[in-house]
Amino acid sequence: MKIVFISGPLTTGGRPEDKNYVRNNVKEAEKYQIALVNAGIGCFCAHTHTADHHAKGSLAPETFYYEMDFEFLKRLADALLAMPGWEKSKGATKEVEWAKENKLPIFYPKSPDDINDIIDWSRKK
Numbered sequence: 001m002k003i004v005f006i007s008g009p010l011t012t013g014g015r016p017e018d019k020n021y022v023r024n025n026v027k028e029a030e031k032y033q034i035a036l037v038n039a040g041i042g043c044f045c046a047h048t049h050t051a052d053h054h055a056k057g058s059l060a061p062e063t064f065y066y067e068m069d070f071e072f073l074k075r076l077a078d079a080l081l082a083m084p085g086w087e088k089s090k091g092a093t094k095e096v097e098w099a100k101e102n103k104l105p106i107f108y109p110k111s112p113d114d115i116n117d118i119i120d121w122s123r124k125k
Helices: 020-038 062-076 090-101 116-123
Strands: 003-007 042-045 079-082
Touching: 003 020, 003 062, 003 090, 020 042, 042 062, 062 090, 079 090, 079 116
Parallel strands: 003 042, 003 079
Antiparallel strands: none
């Protein structure tokens, strides 16, 4: 099974006092995760992996999660899906740059319905 790493803004796109923008970014990433899984494509979504981790009792700093998620990209990913707005995120920009440097396929779908290129790629041996 090929694994697609979903990259996009998490904490980018709102005012720090408004936590809904983070929740909205997680919901948007989850749409891509569900679309991939429904197409039979394995994936890792850092957004859903770390959603509300502090509210659930995690004491680890944000940097721990960013570093851990980057390790998932480096060790497990066969390709990267860059969500719209990825270029506004420092973390997503770093992930896309790493994928380019390491010659991983990168997909830039416009929406969760726009994954036909990923489906075609996933079926190739």
